[in-house]
Amino acid sequence: MSARIRSTAAAIALAAAVTGTAVLLGGGSALAAAPAAQGSSHGTLTISNGTKYVWVNGHRVDFGVAVRDLAWSPNGAKAAFIDGAGNLDVANADGSHRVVAARNPGNQNWSHPTWQVARADTRYGIPAKNNLIFAARAQGVSRLEYVAATAVHGTPRTLSLASEAGPGVPALPKTGNVWPNAAGRHGTSVYANTNSGEVYIRDDYIRQQGDALTKGSQPALSPNEEEVVFVRSVAGHDHVLVEDFSSRRVKDLTPHATTDYTEPAWSPDGTTLAVRTPAGTVTMPANGSGRPAKVTSVVGLAAYRP
Numbered sequence: 001m002s003a004r005i006r007s008t009a010a011a012i013a014l015a016a017a018v019t020g021t022a023v024l025l026g027g028g029s030a031l032a033a034a035p036a037a038q039g040s041s042h043g044t045l046t047i048s049n050g051t052k053y054v055w056v057n058g059h060r061v062d063f064g065v066a067v068r069d070l071a072w073s074p075n076g077a078k079a080a081f082i083d084g085a086g087n088l089d090v091a092n093a094d095g096s097h098r099v100v101a102a103r104n105p106g107n108q109n110w111s112h113p114t115w116q117v118a119r120a121d122t123r124y125g126i127p128a129k130n131n132l133i134f135a136a137r138a139q140g141v142s143r144l145e146y147v148a149a150t151a152v153h154g155t156p157r158t159l160s161l162a163s164e165a166g167p168g169v170p171a172l173p174k175t176g177n178v179w180p181n182a183a184g185r186h187g188t189s190v191y192a193n194t195n196s197g198e199v200y201i202r203d204d205y206i207r208q209q210g211d212a213l214t215k216g217s218q219p220a221l222s223p224n225e226e227e228v229v230f231v232r233s234v235a236g237h238d239h240v241l242v243e244d245f246s247s248r249r250v251k252d253l254t255p256h257a258t259t260d261y262t263e264p265a266w267s268p269d270g271t272t273l274a275v276r277t278p279a280g281t282v283t284m285p286a287n288g289s290g291r292p293a294k295v296t297s298v299v300g301l302a303a304y305r306p
Contacts, residue, residue: 043268046070047281048081049300054095056305058296063095069112069301073149076306080113080132080149088113088134088156090149093305101132102147102154109137114180115149116204118187126205129187133159135178144177144191161202161210172200172210179218183266184225192217192230199230201245214243214250220264222286229253229264229273229286240264240275242286253288261292265302274302 047055048070054061066084073080076093080101083089088110091098104110113134120128133146136156145156159180161172176195182188187204190213199219202210213219216230229242234252238260243250253273254261263276266286273286274295281302282292 043076043304043306045274045281045283045295046072046303046305047296047298047300048303049298054079055296055298055300061095063091064098065089070303071112071114072303072305073115074117074306078149079305080115082110082113082134086110088132088147090132099152101149101151102156107138111135111137112179112181114182114189116146116182116187116189117149118185118204121205129204133180133182133189135180135191137178141175142178142194143175144180159202172212181220183221183223186225188221188225190219190221190228192219199228201228216241218263220266222266223268223270227270227286229266231262231264238262240273240284242288251288253284253286254292256291263301265304267304268306274304276300276302 044057046057048067050066050068052063052066054063054067054070068082070079070081078090079093080088080090086104086109087100088102089098090101111134113132116129116131116133118129120126130149131146132149133144135142136145144159146159147154147156161174173193173195176193177191178194180189180191189202189204190199191202192199197215199213199216200210201213213228214230216232219228219230221228226245227242229240231238232241237257239252239254239257240261241250241252259277259279261275261277265274271286272283274281274283275292276299278299280294280297280299282294284290284292
């Protein structure tokens with residue numbers, strides 16, 4: 001699917017270049033993007049659970065403040081998270097040099113930041129991106145917002161959402177959107193909607209085009225932007241499933257679940273998933289070739305540091 005969207009985007013961008021029409025990216029900036037991780041890497045497994053300690057491959061790292069929903073930059077140099085006051089923070093990998101990228105105005109619940117990083121594409125005049133996308137819930141309504149990853153006390157803005165389909169197709173929901181997750185080199189992201197119960201994709205390469213993918217929640221986009229893992233209730237338990245964008249085939253990676261598997265996270269090389277269970281954190285092959293294996297009794301949100 002991403003290849004199809006990318007081809008369309010390239011054609012639109014080329015037409016814009018020929019006609020002299022400006023190509024605008026909703027939420028885009030000309031900020032220098034953080035470099036992507038070089039080569040394939042299994043990465044370092046980390047777990048955040050709302051305390052000031054982040055579990056890093058078997059060791060505790062003291063970040064000095066409560067850390068919730070930690071996400072790593074594509075080069076592994078920075079961590080973004082929600083602190084104990086509900087603010088969006090960015091810090092070094094050891095918790096040092098922490099800055100408040102955006103201060104929560106109060107009476108809002110912010111969650112699940114993700115790094116949207118894309119290099120500039122000089123062929124089509126598309127600028128680089130280095131943003132943090134997160135979910136903001138205020139007065140019972142959730143929306144996706146973003147702020148520059150380099151901001152200090154920045155002001156978040158609402159993320160643009162538009163359908164890639166033609167006239168007569170229902171518009172994408174603007175509220176109820178949660179759990180954003182971005183990956184790859186083009187600023188692509190996925191998210192869930194609590195009202196529709198569906199997972200959506202947002203291709204930000206040129207026109208913020210989006211589409212509904214499947215029923216589910218807690219999505220995570222693969223590093224190559226060709227698959228999405230997500231959670232769906234099956235026979236009384238939460239299962240982790242994966243959808244391939246090319247074939248639209250959905251596969252249950254936990255068909256024999258006797259517990260709840262939630263909050264999946266991809267390794268940087270796309271071969272492994274880390275998944276939360278009530279008894280701790282497990283890992284499993286992303287292609288479904290093996291059963292989940294428990295790696296720690298620590299319970300929290302897993303993430304891989306490249």
